[in-house]
Amino acid sequence: MNENQNDKSLLSEYFDDTSSKTHPSMNVVEGSAIRLRVTMLDGTSYSLPYGSLSQVLFVPGESLTMEFTGGPTIVCQGINLDVLFEALNRHEVEAIQQVALTEMKSQQGVAILSLDVE
Numbered sequence: 001m002n003e004n005q006n007d008k009s010l011l012s013e014y015f016d017d018t019s020s021k022t023h024p025s026m027n028v029v030e031g032s033a034i035r036l037r038v039t040m041l042d043g044t045s046y047s048l049p050y051g052s053l054s055q056v057l058f059v060p061g062e063s064l065t066m067e068f069t070g071g072p073t074i075v076c077q078g079i080n081l082d083v084l085f086e087a088l089n090r091h092e093v094e095a096i097q098q099v100a101l102t103e104m105k106s107q108q109g110v111a112i113l114s115l116d117v118e
Contacts, residue, residue, distance in 0.1 A: 025099050025112040026084055032091040036066075038074055039097035040115055046072065050091050058085040077114035084110045 036053070038046040048068050055067040064081040066074045066088070076084070076096070087093045098115040 025078065025097055026087065026093055026110040027095040028087055028092050029094045030092075033094045036088075036093060037095040038115070038117070039095065040117070041098040041100060046074075046117065048072075053088075056085060056088050058082065073118045075114075075116045075118065076112045078110065078112040080110045081112075084112075 032050075034050060036048050036050060038048065048071060052069045052071055053066060054069045055065075057063075057065040057067075058081060059065075060082065062077070064076045064085055066076075068074075084093065084096065096110075096112055096115075098112050101113055
């Protein structure tokens with residue numbers, strides 16, 4: 001099994017169909033996304049080009065930070081952010097959004113409970 005197939009297997013643990021499955025906090029697409037849409041709990045949205053994503057820092061159990069050249073820094077806290085980190089590295093995430101803790105039905109999959117834009 002090659003590395004790409006291993007990545008698909010990782011995602012399939014959280015999604016029935018990894019080619020295009022929406023989760024409350026992350027929309028994964030097949031292939032490469034061009035832009036990343038970030039939606040806050042209040043509905044405020046940002047659309048940012050992957051080309052300006054200069055760094056992604058994942059600290060297990062703590063946070064995932066995305067830095068955009070000439071743009072904002074986005075800090076996420078939540079559940080299963082390692083899956084988001086791997087999908088971001090492959091440019092497969094089309095959108096992320098913050099969810100309220102009350103909207104969580106289970107802890108399976110990615111859940112962004114705190115989303116700060118600096």
